[in-house]
Amino acid sequence: MFSELEKYQENGHFFFEKGDNLRLVSKDVPDKPGVYYILRLQKGKIEIVYIGKSGTMLPNGQFKNQLLKNRVNNKQGGLKRQIFLDLKLEDETIDALDIYWFVTFDENHKDLPGFVEGVLLQRFYEIYGKLPDWNEGF
Numbered sequence: 001m002f003s004e005l006e007k008y009q010e011n012g013h014f015f016f017e018k019g020d021n022l023r024l025v026s027k028d029v030p031d032k033p034g035v036y037y038i039l040r041l042q043k044g045k046i047e048i049v050y051i052g053k054s055g056t057m058l059p060n061g062q063f064k065n066q067l068l069k070n071r072v073n074n075k076q077g078g079l080k081r082q083i084f085l086d087l088k089l090e091d092e093t094i095d096a097l098d099i100y101w102f103v104t105f106d107e108n109h110k111d112l113p114g115f116v117e118g119v120l121l122q123r124f125y126e127i128y129g130k131l132p133d134w135n136e137g138f
Contacts, residue, residue, distance in 0.1 A: 053113035
């Protein structure tokens with residue numbers, strides 16, 4: 001769906017299921033700027049429910065400390081992400097989540113995470129006419 005992400009060599013994904021510790025299952029996510037999206041696996045159906053970024057560039061060209069590993073484990077919906085995801089799994093009877101991440105700013109690419117996030121949200125909107133269910137806005 002997102003051919004724009006194919007150029008980023010540093011990428012990966014992990015599964016999150018009921019009872020998992022988010023910090024443990026996301027241990028291989030690097031502390032670098034990038035984007036990520038969350039797939040909901042539910043009753044044989046796969047659906048993107050969230051598109052996010054990590055890494056806000058400051059005026060001096062440096063990034064805030066919200067890099068991929070921190071952002072994946074930070075907060076969502078005003079809750080610690082571990083709690084947020086646990087509640088979503090329970091409330092929506094989700095079998096598992098598959099979380100994909102991509103480093104967009106490194107020695108090979110200088111793509112600002114906010115820009116790439118916007119491109120991904122635009123693609124999603126063009127296909128579905130709305131934002132992913134867990135995105136509160138853009």
